[in-house]
Every structure is written in structure tokens, then in C-alpha cells.
Amino acid sequence: MRAWHHPDLPRLPGTGPIPTVHETASGAKTKLSISGTATIYVCGITPYDATHIGHANTYLAFDTLNRLLRDAGYQVQYAQNTTDVDDPLLERAAATGRDWRELAEEQTELFRRDMEALSIVPPDHFIPVTERIDEISAAVAQLVEQGTGYRVEDDVYFDIAAAQESSPWVLGEGSHLDAETMLALSAERGGDPDRPGKRDPLDPLLWRAERPGEPSWPSPVGPGRPGWHIECSVLAQLVLDVPLTVKGGAQDLIFPHHEFSAGHSAALSGSPLSCAYVHAGLVGYQGEKMSKSLGNLVFVRTLLDGGTDPRALRLALLAHHYREGWEWTDADLEHAEARLAAWSSVGSFPENASGKPLVDSLRETLADDLDTPAALALIDERVADGTSLSPLERDAIDALLGIRL
Known part of the structure; x- marks a missing residue:
């Protein structure tokens, strides 16, 4: 499936450092391990009510990582799915009298x-689940055959105990949650x-057997449709080499989805x-986590459409560290609009020589766990004296932060 138009990314002289990120499983800041091509898989939307600020916050976090890896001199292969058949989508379609497709x-x-x-750099592989049902169902059949899948009536489930005995995976190593919390989540x-x-x-x-009135596909394990977690597992392995450099998403995917x-x-x-597993913080609104189920959404x-400059919206999100949880208010956008105006007001002639000191500082700051708030502060300090930004500085702000002045 097609993604969207790729923004033009200025090429900066030299290369930036390899980013470090907070790796969820280890709980530590880790320099990414890259052999050849950097590979990123980020879990995509369930397309029934898109796109709210929480979505944008997550995809902007991994856009920043994508840009930094490119700036560090790596080829990047980035994949993202859309869960285009799932209970929430089917429920919304039924409630509104729409065809789910x-x-x-x-x-x-x-x-x-x-x-x-x-200005989010699009994935190289933008994959709807419904285009890969055959491969997903074949994987379910493989798990059944090898004894890590079993039937309850006509549905198929993953046998956690059998998988831990036969593979390099241990339940809880990724999330560090106790059994009671896992059951609740x-x-x-x-x-x-x-x-x-x-x-x-x-x-x-793993596989939900056919139910009346629900979409269904033929498969080696019987007609039906896939479970949620097996979808991303199979799609990632179909288009990217494993182990991936980074598997990413929002923090509410740590368990059970990524586990x-x-x-x-x-x-x-x-x-x-x-x-590495990397997770973006959750955005709240009106005292609660912003979510479709609660309905407290601010839509991009x-x-x-109300006239917000997309660069200001991007700056409003970049002002928060990707790992922090925070609450959206009108003040976020007001501050971002003031910042954009200040940056845009300085001249465009290269009075500041080459601009290399700012570029070096931006690279180092962003490579330290994608510290976008600190990077924005560096630019604020740079423009505060009113002297113009050099072409190189402007290119760096565009290439690394996605803000074209």
C-alpha cells in the first residue's frame, strides 16, 4: 500500500553520532547496535478514528530517530502496519452503519x-494487515504444528509455557510486570x-475462528482472522531482517502487544x-490519557483545518521529551507559535559564518535519547541575539527537526 510523499531532507556535511535511546527491556540508555542497514518497525494505527495528538506524538518520536539515523550515515528501512481489521474498527463500522473496508x-x-x-518521513513499507492474511495464517499453522499453538474450540491460542521452553523468549523480560498486573492489562x-x-x-x-457477520479468510487453521500480536510479528519478519534495530510504539503497547x-x-x-524496544510517552487531555475509548481526543x-501551521504543531510536540507523559493544552500550541515566529523573524543571510557550532550541538543533543526540548532551547538561544541564521543552520533545523524556515 502506498504511504505518503517523502519530504525533502537537506544533506548536512559530515555525519552525526549514533543515537542512544532508552531501551524499555533493559531500562537503560543504550547506543543502538546497527549492522549494515538500520531497521525500524513501528506499530501503526487501527484506522477507525485517526489522527489524534497522541498518534502524532508517537510517530514524530520515531521520525526524529529515523532522521538521526540517516544523518549518522545509515541506510534506514522503516516499516509500519495498519491494523485494518480488528474489533474496534468493526464495532465503529457497525455503530455508524458503514462498511468496515x-x-x-x-x-x-x-x-x-x-x-x-x-513532514513525517514515510515508511518504506506501509502494510495493511488484510494484504498479508495468507502469510499470517501460515505462521499460525506453523506454531500449531510445532506445539506452541493450540485450539480452544475453533480458535487458536499461543502456548506461553511451550514457547518459553523452546525459544529465546521469557514472559516478562520485556515489560518487567508481575502476573497480577499482566492479567489486568x-x-x-x-x-x-x-x-x-x-x-x-x-x-x-493467534487466530479467531469465523463468527457470523464478521470478516473471515480461508486458512490452514480454518476460516477466520488473525489475532493482534501475531500480525505485527509476521509483518516485521516479512519485510525486514530480524533482529530489528528498533521495535517501537507508544508505552501502552509494552504489554501485551510488544511482549x-x-x-x-x-x-x-x-x-x-x-x-531494542523503544516507547513514546502517552499524551493526556482533560485529566485523562488521550484515547479513542474515552473520546477525549484532539485531532490533528x-x-x-482551523488554520494551525503544521510546523507549529510539530514544535508543540517536540517541546516534550518523547518518553514523558504530558497533557495537551492550548498553551502548548501558543508557545509553539511564538517560537516559530521568533525563529522565522531572523534574517536569512549568513552573518553567523558557517553555523557549524550550532549544527554540532544539535547533533550531539538529539543523539542523547532524542532530546528535542534541549535542541529547541539551543535554537532559541541562537536566535535570541537577532542575528541571522546561516543556510547550514537552517538546513540542520529542517533535516533534524523537520522545521523548514
Whole structure:
């Protein structure tokens, strides 16, 4: 599936440092391990109500990482899925009298427009789940054959205990959660820990057998549709070499989604899915986490159609460190608009010689766990004296932060 238009990225002289990131599984700041091409897989949207500020915050975090890896001299292969068949999408379609396919395509197109407006570098592989059902169902059949998948009635589940015995994966190594917390999050985030017949309450669904009125595909394990976690596991391995450089998403994907995607991949391939797991903080609004289920959403398209400069919206998000949780207010946008005006007001003639000191400082600051707030502060300090920004400085602000002045 097509993604969106690639923004022009200025080439800067030399190369920046390899970024360090906070790796969720280890809990430590880690310099990325890259052999050849850097590979990034970021979990995409379920396209039934896109794109809110929380989405934009996550994809901007990994856009920053993508830009820094390119600036460090690496080729990058970036993949992102769309979960274009899932319970929330089907429920929204039924509630609004829409065909689920039309709703998914409509919202995916809206997402494309929003990402392009925000100058997000598009993924090299933009993959709807429905285009890869055959490969996903074949992987489920493989897990059943090797004993890490089993049936409860006609549905297929992942056997956590069997997978831990036969693959390099241990439940809890990624999330560091206790069993009680895992059970609560499983029930909250799409799992069914209370279902009778499961070998372990946490065993996740691999394949949902055909139900009346639901979309279904033929497969080696019977008609139906895939579970959530197996989708990303298979898609990542189809288009990228594993282990990945980075598997990313928002913090609410740490468990169960990323935990079980890693388990499925290890069971299928015998290899870890990723060298590093990186997660963006969650954005709140009106005292709660911004989420579709709560309905407390601030939509990117509403702001853009209301006249907001997409560069200001990007700056409002970059003003927060990607790992922090924070709450969106009108003041975020007001501060960003004032910052954009200040940066734009300085001249464009190269009075500041080459501008290399600022470029070097930006590279070093951003490579330290994607510290965008500190990078913005460096530029604020640079423009405070009113002297003009050199062409190199402007190119760096564009290439590294996605703000074209």
C-alpha cells in the first residue's frame, strides 16, 4: 500500500553520532547496535478514528530517530502496519452503519494526509494487515504444528509455557510486570484471560475462528482472522531482517502487544524480534490519557483545518521529551507559535559564518535519547541575539527537526 510523499531532507556535511535511546527491556540508555542497514518497525494505527495528538506524538518520536539515523550515515528501512481489521474498527463500522473496508480506507487516507502535513518521513513499507492474511495464517499453522499453538474450540491460542521452553523468549523480560498486573492489562487491552479452556489465562489469541457477520479468510487453521500480536510479528519478519534495530510504539503497547509479538517471533524464527524496544510517552487531555475509548481526543486534522501551521504543531510536540507523559493544552500550541515566529523573524543571510557550532550541538543533543526540548532551547538561544541564521543552520533545523524556515 502506498504511504505518503517523502519530504525533502537537506544533506548536512559530515555525519552525526549514533543515537542512544532508552531501551524499555533493559531500562537503560543504550547506543543502538546497527549492522549494515538500520531497521525500524513501528506499530501503526487501527484506522477507525485517526489522527489524534497522541498518534502524532508517537510517530514524530520515531521520525526524529529515523532522521538521526540517516544523518549518522545509515541506510534506514522503516516499516509500519495498519491494523485494518480488528474489533474496534468493526464495532465503529457497525455503530455508524458503514462498511468496515470503506471506513478503514477513509481513515487511512486521513492519516496519510496528516503525516504528510507534519513532514513525517514515510515508511518504506506501509502494510495493511488484510494484504498479508495468507502469510499470517501460515505462521499460525506453523506454531500449531510445532506445539506452541493450540485450539480452544475453533480458535487458536499461543502456548506461553511451550514457547518459553523452546525459544529465546521469557514472559516478562520485556515489560518487567508481575502476573497480577499482566492479567489486568490483558483484560483491558483486548485479551480474554477468563476464557475457559485456555492453558494459561494470559495465552494470547493467534487466530479467531469465523463468527457470523464478521470478516473471515480461508486458512490452514480454518476460516477466520488473525489475532493482534501475531500480525505485527509476521509483518516485521516479512519485510525486514530480524533482529530489528528498533521495535517501537507508544508505552501502552509494552504489554501485551510488544511482549507477545516478541514471543511469537522467537517461536517462529528462533531469533529475538528486536535488539531494542523503544516507547513514546502517552499524551493526556482533560485529566485523562488521550484515547479513542474515552473520546477525549484532539485531532490533528481539526487543528490544521482551523488554520494551525503544521510546523507549529510539530514544535508543540517536540517541546516534550518523547518518553514523558504530558497533557495537551492550548498553551502548548501558543508557545509553539511564538517560537516559530521568533525563529522565522531572523534574517536569512549568513552573518553567523558557517553555523557549524550550532549544527554540532544539535547533533550531539538529539543523539542523547532524542532530546528535542534541549535542541529547541539551543535554537532559541541562537536566535535570541537577532542575528541571522546561516543556510547550514537552517538546513540542520529542517533535516533534524523537520522545521523548514
